[in-house]
Amino acid sequence: MWRILAMLLMVAAAASGQDNQISYKGLSVSTEYPSLTTTAGRLVVLPLKVRNYDLPPQRVNIEVVRKPAGWKTSLVGGGNLVQAVFVAPGEAANAELWIEPPSGALPGSYEFLLQAQGSGEQSAKLPITVVLGKTLPQQLTLTADFPSLEGTSSTQFNYILTIRNISAMDVLANLKVEAPAGFDVRFTEEYGSKEINSMPIPAGQSKNISAKITPPDNAAAGTYPVTITAFTESASASQQISLVIRGKPRIAISGLDGRLSFDATAGHEKNVEITLKNTGSADAQNITLSSSAPSSWKVGFDPKEIPAIAADKEEKVKVRVTPAGNALAGDYMLSLSARAQDGVYASQDFRVTVRTSTLWGIVAVLIIAAALLVAVLAIRRYGRR
Incomplete structure (x- = not known):
């Protein structure tokens, strides 16, 4: 019994809910901000949306049926002037209403009326208010x-920055930078390679830029602050970023x-002394020496391996x-190389002037002298005959 009663109550509630639902059938025309403030001489662009609620597919004519004297209005779609849109059932079509106030218009409130007229008596209207006065500063x-990046003095640091225009007017944001001496800073678009020093930004929108910073080769380990500023004639914003440079041998x-x-x-064997100096900003670790010499030459090192050389120190x-x-x-060329961990490598060519042994010179002289003596004796002995 109770189950039957509960089911009857549920059915009654569902029927009541259906009766309370309002089903709209017709057209609508809307814009997100139908009332706004602007300044004289500035073009106002309002995005429009014309929607079909459960009507047959149809053409909908749109026009401004009321506007203040001297004001210019245009309906734009797809980059062209339009007078109508086509909407399918349950779908919407987009267009734009451009409103241009006359340059001499006085401050105040101005009313417009936009009408969307479908087939038969189906229509919708949208009242629009434009106030001439002060706009947002x-x-x-x-x-x-990522305002802080880490690398070595050979790293190119790449920062992505976002500039946002919080105003009702398009702006041209100029760029400037304050960086330590010797640091090279270049600005590009986020996904481009062309260098820029300014960026146009539409009202209320944001643009991303890339700041590529290259430190000098001899930059010591440490943290280096860089300040980037975007500015216009009446506004500016700054962002400090940091380069954390690790030492590099x-x-x-x-x-x-x-x-x-x-x-x-x-x-x-010839003993020669060479110097290995660490001119970097961090210790060089596990240095191994090697050579590239002419064929059949012998080259050795004492020591052949060096555990470490501190920054700005040297080893013999x-x-x-x-x-x-x-x-x-x-003259012969001898190449001596040193390789440390982390890919640190150095090579230097030496010119070796080779002389032959003095002993072989004496032997050669003796052979020549003996040959001359034999020739003289032969001439004396056989010359008399």
Whole structure:
């Protein structure tokens, strides 16, 4: 019994709900802000939406049926002047109403009436109010997605910044930067490569830009602040960003007193002292020495591996060079290299002037002298005959 009663109550409630629902059938024309404030001489653009509620598909004529004297109005769609739109059942069509106040219009409230006329007696009207007076003061905001980035002195830091125009007028936002000496700062569009120093921003909209910052090669480890400012004639906004630069080692190889050449004798070991200096801003770790020498040459290092060289410090290394025993006299190129962890690498070429052994010179002289002596004796012995 109770179940039957509950079911009857549910059916009655559903029927009552259906009776209370209002089903609209017809046309509507709307804009998001039908009343707004602007200044004389400035074009007002209102997006329009014409919607069909359960009517057959049809053409809907739209026109401004009432406007103040001297004001210009245009209906625009798809970049063209239009007089009508087509709407299917349950669908909407978009257009724009352009309103241009005369330059001499006085401050005050001005009324317009827009009408959408469908087939038969189906129509809709939209009253619009434009107030000439003071508009919002011009304001800008400037924000960075990631205001602090980390890298080395060889990193190009890329910051994405958003400039927002909080005003009722389009603006041209100019850009300027305050950065430490030697830091190179360039602005581009977010997804472009062309350098810019200003960005046009429509009223109430935002634009993204990219700030690419390259520190100098010798920048020491530390945090470097950079201030970027977007400004117009009457507004400005600034954003401070930070470059956190990690130290980076750099190795330079040089000879004694800076010399990059030495003499050696074919087949004999020559000891040469070289200097490895860390000119970077962080310790160089696990340095290994190597060489590239002519064929049959022997090259050794003492030491061959160095655990670390602190920033702005140096280490002496003895290089043992033995040219090939059959090397001809002349100049040869010897390349000495140092490689540390994290991809740090340095190489330096040395010119080696090879001389042949003095002993072989004496032997050659003796052979020549012996040959001459034999020739003289032969002439004396056989010349008398």
